[in-house]
Amino acid sequence: MSLRHGLLGLLAEGPASGYDLARRFSEALGSVWPAQHPQIYSELARLETAGLIEVESTGPRRRKAYRITDEGLAEVRRWLAEVEVDHTFRMETLFRAYFFWLMDPEDLKTHLASEQAFFAETAAALRGYAETKDRGDWGTSAQTRAMRIALEAGIRINEALAGWAQWAHETDLMTAEDFGTAKPKEGADSLDAGSPDANANADADER
Amino acid sequence: MSLRHGLLGLLAEGPASGYDLARRFSEALGSVWPAQHPQIYSELARLETAGLIEVESTGPRRRKAYRITDEGLAEVRRWLAEVEVDHTFRMETLFRAYFFWLMDPEDLKTHLASEQAFFAETAAALRGYAETKDRGDWGTSAQTRAMRIALEAGIRINEALAGWAQWAHETDLMTAEDFGTAKPKEGADSLDAGSPDANANADADER
DNA sequence: CCTGTACATGTCATCGTCTACATGTCCGCG
DNA sequence: CGCGGACATGTAGACGATGACATGTACAGG
Numbered sequence A, B: 001m002s003l004r005h006g007l008l009g010l011l012a013e014g015p016a017s018g019y020d021l022a023r024r025f026s027e028a029l030g031s032v033w034p035a036q037h038p039q040i041y042s043e044l045a046r047l048e049t050a051g052l053i054e055v056e057s058t059g060p061r062r063r064k065a066y067r068i069t070d071e072g073l074a075e076v077r078r079w080l081a082e083v084e085v086d087h088t089f090r091m092e093t094l095f096r097a098y099f100f101w102l103m104d105p106e107d108l109k110t111h112l113a114s115e116q117a118f119f120a121e122t123a124a125a126l127r128g129y130a131e132t133k134d135r136g137d138w139g140t141s142a143q144t145r146a147m148r149i150a151l152e153a154g155i156r157i158n159e160a161l162a163g164w165a166q167w168a169h170e171t172d173l174m175t176a177e178d179f180g181t182a183k184p185k186e187g188a189d190s191l192d193a194g195s196p197d198a199n200a201n202a203d204a205d206e207r
Numbered sequence C: 001c002c003t004g005t006a007c008a009t010g011t012c013a014t015c016g017t018c019t020a021c022a023t024g025t026c027c028g029c030g
Numbered sequence D: 001c002g003c004g005g006a007c008a009t010g011t012a013g014a015c016g017a018t019g020a021c022a023t024g025t026a027c028a029g030g
Helices: A002-011 A018-029 A039-051 A070-080 A091-098 A105-134 A142-170 B004-012 B019-029 B037-049 B071-081 B090-098 B107-132 B143-170
Strands: A055-060 A063-068 B053-058 B064-068
Touching: A002 A018, A002 A039, A002 A063, A002 A070, A002 A105, A018 A039, A018 A063, A039 A055, A039 A063, A039 A091, A055 A105, A055 B090, A063 A070, A063 A105, A091 B004, A105 A142, A142 B090, A142 B143, B004 B019, B004 B037, B004 B053, B004 B064, B004 B071, B019 B037, B019 B064, B037 B064, B064 B071
Parallel strands: none
Antiparallel strands: A055 A063, B053 B064
């Protein structure tokens, strides 16, 4: 449940409303963990019930600002220190690559070129942003420095993917004529060939 | 809905059962898109109802092998060619980095060292696997070559993250005494206070 | 022949997440 | 003074994902 700890982490910087948090979540963390406002509001309600946050003040338009409690701060620190990192990640770009062999080579070239452009642009944007931090435009607080570290990861990942798309575009692995035209195999010689039961299949249960 | 197209993509290689698909999904795609067997079985049922796949044969222990239909093949190709890539991704490692400032510097050093080791090991394992492909141990089918391309992305990402963890470990951004000890700001100087439109937004790290 | 293990498929409850809808407030502008 | 737009918070329903539980089959080894 990363949303919970993400909200606690943001509130550790100082009080904020659900609206603020939704905005900040999508700006700062949105590219590594999407979260819409309904989820945030309901999670905040749950966190308040659990005593990890409390209402700090109410503002102009029904605005409720939350503050993290000592228990909440302890909880987010406990999470960071004790809970093991889940290294599985979701990335559609990479997921699709497993199925490139189904694509028309022309389409694939186009696809890779646009992916390359996207990652290069994203990397450049992040690098520009990082430079403003390095110049000290955002102060030198611990938060800013942590954000700079996170930013660096984003830069490196996007650069890596831009390089990958470039490499894929240039490699001859996908140029042969069997890309995009392949038909699925039929019958017994399929995916499970070699496994004990594989060949016993067709109509095996007639006996 | 990536699971749907992932299953279609795997079935495009040839007939397979839910059990096979669950195994292959976790082996090949599990690190970029987790999926447990209950989800796979129910998705297969839905795909069959939709006419995108059909039962090819039944085997020994209730085994049902599915085959992709022409409509299914058309659908997965349409997805690859027409549906835009969703570039948001989920990665807890990176998510946590935004909150490094809350960690004790000692714990953080340890954390980064173990992350670095993890990514380096993963990259090495993938690289070893890629080399067996390059030697032709798996044949030279279009699928194998597509998998090689996907593998390359995995290698580069893991290497990038290993390099990042190394860099973060060595940088002095996180060594200062304010890491891990910071307290949330109080009241008026925070993201917002109660007064009618104190809301010029002092938000330190935005944009 | 019995028994453990891997094979193989499913249900169920719960929770997380997303889209769409609903409501109301404050402020600036004409 | 009326109105549009940004602010601000929510609800409802559907769908996706997870973990626990349930069931039954084939086969290998003792």
